[in-house]
Amino acid sequence: MAAxxxxxxxxxxxxxEKVNTDALYMKDELDVLKQKHALIGDVRGIGLLWGIELVKNRDTKEKAVEEAEMVLYECLANGLSFKVSQGNVLQLSPPLTISRQQLKEAINIVDAAIAKAMGK
Incomplete structure (x- = not known):
């Protein structure tokens, strides 16, 4: 019955259809963040499941574990919760029913937290 x-x-x-549109939006927005922040080594995802890999150096891919923790706690302080995997990958997985405005707010929170972790 519930199913x-x-x-x-x-x-x-x-x-x-909404998730497919949101996936394109997330890819574009996270690619912008990657260009903006040297701390982001890679972004990858599908649908509304995305990973943001934080690295100390894009060439060596050295994990930015401390920075990932700083970003996590800054986001939590601003109302955004997610999981960190492998010590340096921010796992974003909002509900499928998230509004575009809420998605924008979440990305803005991540953006500001990364900038703060980088000392900007």
């Missing part, structure tokens, strides 16, 4: 209701919701609200 059928969930499938109906996904189809009725066109969640798959």
């Amino acid at each position: 059928a209701a969930m499938i109906e919701f996904i189809e009725k609200d066109r969640i798959l």
Whole structure:
């Protein structure tokens, strides 16, 4: 019963189309952050599951573990929660129903936290 209701919701609200559009938006916005912040070594993802790899040096790919922790706690202080994997990869996985405005706010929080971790 619950599964059928969930499938109906996904189809009725066109969640798959929304997520595909949000994925393109996330890719573009995170690529902008990568160009802006040398601390970001790579961004990768699909749908609304994204990883931001933080590195001390893009050539050596040395993990920026301390910086990742600083970014995590700064984001938490500003209302954004996520997980860090492998010590230096910020894992962003918002709910599929997130609004575009909420997505923008989340990216802005990450942007500001990375800038703060870099001392900017």
